[in-house]
Amino acid sequence: MDSNEFIRAHDRVKDFEWEFSYEPKRAHYPTNYKIPKKTSDPFRHLVRDYCKMERDKDDRQYGAMSDVMARAKMPAKASERWTEILKMALPVTTYAEYAAMKCTGQLVDSVDNAELRQGYLAQMMDEVRHTNQEAHLIRYLAKHARDPEGFDRGFKIRGQNMITRAARPALDAFFACDPIEGAINLQVVAETAYTNPIFVTLTEVAAANGDEATPTTFLSVQSDEARHMANGYATLAAIASVPDNLPRLQRDFDNAFWRQHSFLDSFIGSVYDYFQENRGGSYHEAWTEWVGNDWAGSYIERLKPFGVELPRGWEEAKARIPWGHHNIVMMLAATWPVQFMRIDPLTPRDFEWFEKKYPGWYALYGSFWEAYAKMGDPKDGQIPITLFPQVPPICRVCQMPCVFPRFDQSTVRIREADGRKHAFCSDGCEHLYALEPHRYAKAYTWFEQYEGYELSQFVRECGLIRADGKTLIGQPSLNWDKMWTVDDIARTKIEIENPLRKLPADGAPRLLAPRTLQ
């Protein structure tokens, strides 16, 4: 086809829709938005071109992984500290892709615009692609990484893990809402603001730490994301062009931003900063470049003429960025027996890096990590969670421990509502609850679900034991000679308690920072 024929073909494939004559058209996912029938088409792809493009990319990615990378045993040579975090991180990113597939299926039904519909189909197929690619990466690491345990069952464990289950309320929002609100969560916030830090910048960290499999997969994923961002911008511009949509759009945008920020910034920041061995930039720097400057400063700025402003929680989020994830990793490490990765203690070299990148870090977190490093020997039987005079509760809305913006300055508030006691980590999450309390009626926190479980019982029931039938997947170090067993855990006699029970209702308790090891 020459270019004129291509344009003609493209114009005609937009013309499949018709006005119904025989049945009233049913909206499977009614939306409160008014959507104009004509928009600018973000990308001109026919199915034929799409298949060729994706096949080429697939061949490059899978070919590289199955050929030279496997023969050179590259995954086994990557930094162990880095490889370990992938056990927990990849099942989360894979679910993000799966949830996105669901979102785009809804959009095809709801957005009465043929050109966007076909763009959404391409995205739906992309999301199947990404789900498969990332599952393939996990399986690849199960096969080739030095320690496969954890990679072999991450999809099973992610729903029961204290930290990874917090992905659900953020990512479920891709397809649990008004379909346009779902698109705002997915395309406008998650993909446009956060896929660059995840799939581009994080790959630089991976490569610097000897992991070529993750960049090979992630950069191939990211090559599709530009199209998704364009889908999102086209959707947003179409909606914003109808003045009646603006009040709702701003409200949904505010909510979407807070939902995604609550999980994604802590998640990406943790992976980024704490599991580099060969150290480079910090998450704070990456966030400033991609989310602060590119997304807020450029992308959202361009929407101002339509009346779209920076989201409601922007300033609060910005204040949480330098510190929020440090508290989450501290909780992760303090509860290592329930995690499905080995968590390497930080070294003085790491301390220097953190202090340089986050001035004041050592005063806040240094003593915890020094204590953590001393608690790795199973003979001593010490679990770092015992350093905490008070364990923070988990937020009803974002499901993250209430440790923001800093452990010692937590904005946690306790409320009684709808017959239950709730902790909210922030004004943003309390606001989301107040808007739609019914949507959290079946949301339980990890502490509520597992309260009363003896720690070794949880470890057994959730499949956190290695193939030898006794050693834990989670370990407080990378030291193969000091591996904890479930018997070691049983000896600690630690029982999971729900910290919310001890906190007074309707208050803003001050959380106590962890003690240093005496």
Add this chain to the structure above:
Amino acid sequence: MSAVIQRPVAGATPKPARDFTFIQPAGRRLTEYEALTVHQQPDANGYDMAGGGRFGPEAFLLRSDGSTLWKDDSTRLRHPDWYRYRDPAQHWQRTYIRHQEQQETAIERATEDAGLNGTLAALNADWVGKVLSKHWRAWSHFEYAIFRTLCPAQREALGDTLSTMLCFQSFDHLRHAQDIVVYLVELERYNKAVDDAAGRKAWMEDPCYQPSRRLAEHIINTADWGELMVGLNLVVGPLLQQIALSAIVRGNAGANGDDVASQIIVTTERDRRRNLAATEAFVRMVTEPSLAEAGANRAVIGEWIVEWTGYARDAAKALAPVFATVPNGRETFEAAYAKASADMAAVHAGLGFSDAGAA
């Protein structure tokens, strides 16, 4: 549910598994398709809650109307473990896209060759005007309707293997709709008899297509993903698409020297066979005799087959006059209809629904 953590207990071999241990394979070994597809969709009723928790099933964020993310009543069919479903084609994205890329490349080359060697210029004006531009182009709207409806169907499907299969099936139909358009655009360069607007006009106004359009509207409106699988692949495909595409277009393409149209439809027939096999596996799974719900499921499927056969027969019969417009026609409507009906009945009989679709 079906997923069993196949972890060795204490005393077993200390050698770690170097593969996924959380999927119960359908066969002896875990296939690549299973490894990359099964248990991607959370299952709050079982799989994701090993250990149970004190409250059991949970939902982190309910839908705006307060319902759960996935609903048992999204289909009238019932099964204790939807995650057991396996697509017989074992397609995951890479194998599926490779398959479609091969089909599209074959079509593209065939079109280019037919243009350059004079075949397209030599096509009979009636074939181009009445069959390709009018009939087949009208049918592109029907294929588009199937693409549309399978997108929300995959959203609601109660398992990952079902959702993924429905995504691919949806893509099949947009591919076909676009291939019709693209072929006509390319044909225009060589043959003046192309009249692209004729298809839409026929779709909206010609009495031959109104029962098909009525059915297309019903397809888009149908929410039950199980019903769509049964209706589209056990009835619409074997009967209506067989007549509208295989009999009218592919069956007469050879006699009219149109290898390209034949090539395109051959690829859609290959997709149709794949989707039929996927649906047969699905029906067998939900009517497996050991299943407590088998009888009720069988009754529901029987009901759907009867209802959709009614729609499809009306649509197929309305296409009878189109046969008279085909130059060098090889088959009468009556013969094509009888053959398609017999083939469809054989499919139903194979699944134990001997009488359900009888006209």
